[in-house]
Amino acid sequence: MLYSDKVMDHFNNPRNVGVLENADGIGEVGNPVCGDVMKISIKVTDDKIDDIRFQTLGCGAAIATSSIVTEMARGMSLEGAVSITKRQVADELGGLPPAKMHCSVLATDGLKKAVDDYLVTHGREPIAVGTIAHDDPDFDPHAEEHDDACDVTEA
Secondary structure, eight states: OOOOHHHHHHHHSOSSBSOOTTOSEEEEEEOTTTOOEEEEEEEEETTEEEEEEEEEEEOHHHHHHHHHHHHHHTTOBHHHHHTOOHHHHHHHTTOOOGGGHHHHHHHHHHHHHHHHHHHHHTTOOOSOTTOOGGGSTTOOTTTTOSOOOOOOEEO
């Protein structure tokens, strides 16, 4: 499986790894099929993502998508952040193999959950409800794939 130079860069040198102390919102998602687990924490100022961190246990593509999502979302409005799509994540990384597109869904879902956690914690209505793939009991993260192997690494 070939990865773009940008995927390899974000895997080998992930940005924004860690946990934010006193995070305003936290999103956790997992893929029970291959075991990828992601946690995204955000700090929000004036409805914009001021700071963002991630922890991921998963394959290289899961780590790379987590890293790029944090770069894409930093400075965005909450509405803009929940609008980031799996295709935008993959495109920003120079593409992902079809067998790894589920990683981009995991990254966007983690971000959406962090935003909604922030909103609900602050007495507001969530804005990503109905758009989080991993909340759908019928969601198959590997439906588009032909290779279900996941090599697990931690970042």
